[in-house]
Amino acid sequence: MTRYARQARFNEFGEVGQEHLSAMHVLIIGAGALGSHTAEMLVRMGVNHLTVIDMDIVELSNLHRQAVYDEEDVSALLPKVEALKEKLRRVNSSVQVDALYEEVTNTNMLELLERVQPDIIMDGMDNFKMRYLINEAAIQTGIPWIYGAVVGSKGSVYAFDHTGPCLKCLFGSMPETAESCAINGILPPVVQQVASIQVSELLRYASTKGFSKLLITVDSFDMQFKTLNVDALKNADCEICTHYNYQLLNQNEHSPIEDLCGDATRFRFNPQAFDYANLIPGTLYKSNSFAKMIRYEDYTFTLFKDGRMNVHGLTENSEAKKLYDLILKSLK
Ligand SMILES: [Zn+2]
Numbered sequence: 001m002t003r004y005a006r007q008a009r010f011n012e013f014g015e016v017g018q019e020h021l022s023a024m025h026v027l028i029i030g031a032g033a034l035g036s037h038t039a040e041m042l043v044r045m046g047v048n049h050l051t052v053i054d055m056d057i058v059e060l061s062n063l064h065r066q067a068v069y070d071e072e073d074v075s076a077l078l079p080k081v082e083a084l085k086e087k088l089r090r091v092n093s094s095v096q097v098d099a100l101y102e103e104v105t106n107t108n109m110l111e112l113l114e115r116v117q118p119d120i121i122m123d124g125m126d127n128f129k130m131r132y133l134i135n136e137a138a139i140q141t142g143i144p145w146i147y148g149a150v151v152g153s154k155g156s157v158y159a160f161d162h163t164g165p166c167l168k169c170l171f172g173s174m175p176e177t178a179e180s181c182a183i184n185g186i187l188p189p190v191v192q193q194v195a196s197i198q199v200s201e202l203l204r205y206a207s208t209k210g211f212s213k214l215l216i217t218v219d220s221f222d223m224q225f226k227t228l229n230v231d232a233l234k235n236a237d238c239e240i241c242t243h244y245n246y247q248l249l250n251q252n253e254h255s256p257i258e259d260l261c262g263d264a265t266r267f268r269f270n271p272q273a274f275d276y277a278n279l280i281p282g283t284l285y286k287s288n289s290f291a292k293m294i295r296y297e298d299y300t301f302t303l304f305k306d307g308r309m310n311v312h313g314l315t316e317n318s319e320a321k322k323l324y325d326l327i328l329k330s331l332k
Contacts, residue, residue, distance in 0.1 A: 004046050017207035018046070024206060025049040027118035029104055029134060031080035032056070033186070034148050035124020036068045037195035042202070043088045043095045050088070051116050053100040054080045054124075055304065057291050061263075065188040077291050101290070103306065104130065106251045109137045120205065121145035122198060128175050129248070135160070135167035136246040144205065148198040152184040153221035155194035158230070159201040159211035165234040166241035170215070190220040257320050265314050267324050269307040269331060277303055279330050299323065 008018040024047055028035045031054035039052055058066075058073040058080055066080075073083040081099035088097045104112060113121075121143055125131055131147060138145040138160060146159045147167060160166060197218070201211050214227040239245045258266045274292065277284060280303070282296025294301040299313040309327075314320050 007045060012209065013203055013207045017203060020206040020208070021048070021203070022046050023048050024119050025051070025117065026120055026122060026202070027113075027116050028052045028122045028124050029130070030054055030124030030126065031084050032062065032124060032126055033065045033150065033188075033191040034195050034198065035122070036066050036080065036084055037192060038122050038124060038148075038198050038202075039084060039088060039097075040068055040091065041195065041199045043092045043097065045199075045203075046092065047095060049096045049098070051098040051100060051118065052081050052084060052124075053102055053104055053112065055101055055103040055306070055308070056080050056310075057302065057304075058083055059302075065186060065191050067192075077286060077288050077293065079290050082290075103308070104133075105254070106133060106248050109133055109249060110140065113137055113141050113143065118143060120202060122202070123147045123149075128171075131167060132174050133248045136240055136249045138162070139166060139241050139244070140246065140249065144211075146198045146201050146211075148194045150186060150190050150194050153187045153190050153219050155190045155197075155218045155220070157194055157197040157201065157216045158214075159198075159205070161205075161211050162241070164213055164231055166238060168240040169233050169235040169238050170230060187220060190218060193218050193220055257324050260310065264310045264312050265320050267309040267311060267320075267327065269309065269328065271305065271307040273307045273309070273331055274303060274305050276331055280327055281330055301327075 004018050007013060008015050026042055026047055028039055028050065031052050035052060035054065039050060042050060057077050058069045060074050063069060068087050069083055079101045081101050085097050085099040088095065121134060121138060123131055123134055123146060134145055139162065142162060144161045146157065148157050149155060158170065197216055204211055213231065215230045217226050218224065236242060254268055256268045260266050277292045277294065280294055282294040282301065284292055284294050286293040290305060292303045294303065299311055302310040311323065314323065
């Protein structure tokens with residue numbers, strides 16, 4: 001245990017916290033900014049087992065804030081989970097890290113939790129729809145989870161143990177995507193701060209002190225750190241945590257065109273599109289077994305095995321629909 005002696009010597013965490021952490025299985029949903037940093041901290045600290053799920057590849061525009069990835073990962077078109085797993089193995093080979101190169105959706109969320117059986121879920125997502133989905137699944141299964149969000153220079157964290165308000169109690173209906181990092185940008189320091197606070201909540205849980213039960217907000221530019229007791233926001237008539245009337249779980253729909261966080265738009269085609277990528281207009285300039293990159297006019301397409309495609313270079317929404325139809329037609 002000498003490896004972890006310095007953290008175990010911190011009294012409030014102590015040998016008890018270390019023992020619990022060393023037996024814990026953590027699921028991180030998303031291997032982007034928050035997910036990759038929480039993963040690294042937990043592996044360094046000696047968590048027993050980590051499962052990370054994500055289905056993006058490392059892109060150049062990620063590197064300014066996602067410190068575990070580098071230019072080699074970008075040029076190798078590596079999935080984030082694969083790059084992360086390799087880095088984490090070098091950091092602490094005694095931790096079991098499972099990398100799931102899969103997308104989390106309404107339809108597979110419960111099956112995922114059933115398969116992974118985590119003790120706790122860490123939110124590493126960049127959109128509220130996914131967080132509302134995690135909220136519903138966590139309530140359904142009783143698994144505690146730690147919400148974390150960043151936009152601009154601001155971030156917030158709250159850890160849910162299902163005794164206080166749920167995400168829906170806290171924020172009401174799902175916020176519109178207006179507050180997305182595509183519009184507001186994001187400053188890297190707040191990512192590290194929020195990831196650190198998420199891990200601190202997990203350490204409180206491991207130490208048996210329990211979550212802080214505080215809504216924590218930070219602003220890494222205005223230098224603000226605030227905590228707020230939100231117990232009173234628990235809604236005794238909440239659709240989700242009182243009536244279990246889930247709005248996202250098992251809802252079976254995927255929009256074929258979707259705005260992503262960043263300057264990208266996501267198209268969805270059949271998985272067969274990956275094998276027939278040569279039919280798509282443009283030039284295939286890079287590919288491996290995970291992804292194919294195509295240049296067409298001023299656009300770049302990253303096509304994934306499951307038929308998802310990230311499109312860069314779109315300026316108007318109407319352009320998206322036209323381009324989507326063009327590609328769809330080429331695949332027929
Ligand atoms: Zn609720």
